[in-house]
Amino acid sequence: MKSMIAKRSIMINNHKTSVSLEDEFWGALKEIAQQRNQKLSALIAFIDSERTTGNLSSALRLFVLDQYRSNTGGAARSDKAVSTAA
Secondary structure (H helix, E strand, O other), X not given: OOOOEEEEEEEEOXXXXXXXXXXXXXXXXXXXXXXXXXXXXXXXXXXXXXXXXXXXXXHHHHHHHHHHHHHHOOOOOOOOOOOOOO
């Protein structure tokens, strides 16, 4: 199954940037934001401010992975992932 990568423009702290992610990751981020009663842009801004990786797309993927692992009792999170506490 081939996943489509979607490039989206977003505002982070009054700065416009674009992020390329697979549709599944966009969907997961929207679900996480909804569960936290946050706007997607606020969640992404939080991840951006806490990231330890080189680019935002990678930080977003690692955040989603960390959420999945936390919710399923999976492996400990990566040192490069963003803290999921918010």
